[in-house]
Amino acid sequence: MNANTQTRAAPGAPSRLSPKLVLGVFLVLLAAAPLVLPEFYVTLLNYVGLSALVALGLVLLTGVGGLTSFGQAAFVGLGGYTTAWLTTAQDLPGWLAFIGSSPWFTLVAGLVITATVAVILGSVTLKLSGHFLPLGTMAWGISLYFLFGNMEFLGGHGGLSGIPPVSLFGYELVNNGQFYYLVWCFVLAALFTTRNLLDSREGRAIRALKGGMVMAESMGVDTSRARMVIFVIAALHACAAGWLYAHLQRFVNPTPFGLHIGIEYLFMAVVGGAGQVWGALVGAGVITVLKQWLQDILPKVFGSAGNFEVIIFGVMMVIVLQRARDGLWPLIAGLVPVREAQKTIDPAATPLVKKPQPPMGETILEAKDVTRKFGGLVANNNMSLSVKAGEILALIGPNGAGKSTMFNQLSGVDTPTSGDVLFRGKSVAGHSSREIAGLGMSRTFQHVRLLPKMTVLENVAIGAHRRGSKGVLPAAWRLDRDEEARLLREAAVQVERVGLKDFMFAEAGSLALGQQRILEIARALCSDPCLLLLDEPAAGLRLKEKQALAELLRRLKSEGMAVLIVEHDMDFVMSLVDRVVVMEFGEKIAEGLPAEIQSNPAVLEAYLGGV
């Protein structure tokens, strides 16, 4: 890496405010609020804080991870009822009575119970895709609500009262002003840890979920685990809010834990801006304050009591979805010109360990009689091919010949109906793409699969996922910085290697299509592969970019990389590759050197149309 990329990206315009200054002002205002505001507003801010905790979980789950949940209120209920029951029940067995002796113990108990329930519910519902997942969350949201209302020991629909106050360092937090600081400490801790998590290896894996399972798994991300992680974290946020709620109200009943409140939490996340942690705060603030205000005003306007505010919320949601899909936060952020915090690349970070490359000429990949049938359609019929270290093989054929299907069989995205795929001598047919990625095969996609809002550097760093190991907790508390510096350094090296250095900190979505394809190659290289599968890498590239790409691939080949490319650009292919395999109607019709293929009558007839 040369000196120019060692430090920060270009700093923001000098007229912009420092993020630390803005955060400092926010914290001072937050701390001063209960000292200057009337009691009513302090109470309101307590409820804003509680809702923000739940909405923050939804930012992670829905906004970042793309998993919609209507059932978060039920997890709030779990937190609330756990502490309510344990701290008020009489005649509990000794160990339960011990837990119930302090709200702090019941908080831990609530978190453990919620995590357990979330894992059980998540293992059933998270497998669902599309609209089935939100429907699934509704189902268990309703079930838990009725469970709370029908359990006699939980007080039925009447609820439980007499919940003791929380004590902190010997002081009982009995009024709203005192409780305020506890609520907002929780909110700030949740904001801090969520932001940290998103800015880490685990966070990139979570964000990769939105790029599609196939891409994420091909980059070595365990998508089932990532989905479960955000589901449990969101549930724990909700549980903590429930615990706070119970000790603030000193009373619980099922009403605030029903499905309609779950929908309201989702409202908050979407209205505030589900993709941003600060969006949760904005959404919770806007909806809570508006609800209070509308509940006061609307009955007077309509002349009768009723939940008229829900109608306004519905209209508001439609307007936000139409006019401001990213929610209110980007609009608010636009009013305060804060300098963007830039990532730093530490050139002194220890380079990541590289796998030893196989010796030149070793057979890296071998497909043996691979057949893939889709019902009556045979997309690949007894396809065999092999690629060696230090060799570039092209797989060509007219549209619909079966090339992408073959790529999917080789990379573990799909399983052959019959035949075998050997990677470095080991059978990998039927293995997951994640596992195969770990062995040293990496790929790009015919239809580019990037995270457009993330920088080029971060997109490339997703490729290094399996080369790091730090999990959620170290990431949340910033104990992963050494490893993160190493991962980012590696990503920067790969960005430079493919010639995208000038775009290191640009949003991936702002790049031209050709550059996005190159970015995918950098991401694939970041996983330290010995075989690259490139699906139409030259599509959309200008002549100069194609020349640069060919130069890069030649360099990789000279370093011992095995490369298999699917490509329609014949000039590009014929001047670059060592051998060519030609497919038509799912079968191999020719194999040989480019010059042989160019003069092969069967190929000319079937594919090149006699050119």
Ligand SMILES: Nc1ncnc2c1ncn2[C@@H]1O[C@H](COP(=O)(O)OP(=O)(O)OP(=O)(O)O)[C@@H](O)[C@H]1O
């Ligand atoms: N999941 C699937 N289910 C049913 N048919 C499929 C599936 N995937 C591919 N096919 C069919 O298999 C055949 C081969 O498709 P494939 O995408 O592999 O061709 P290709 O050579 O990559 O084409 P192109 O160059 O246009 O990308 C096509 O007829 C396609 O419709």
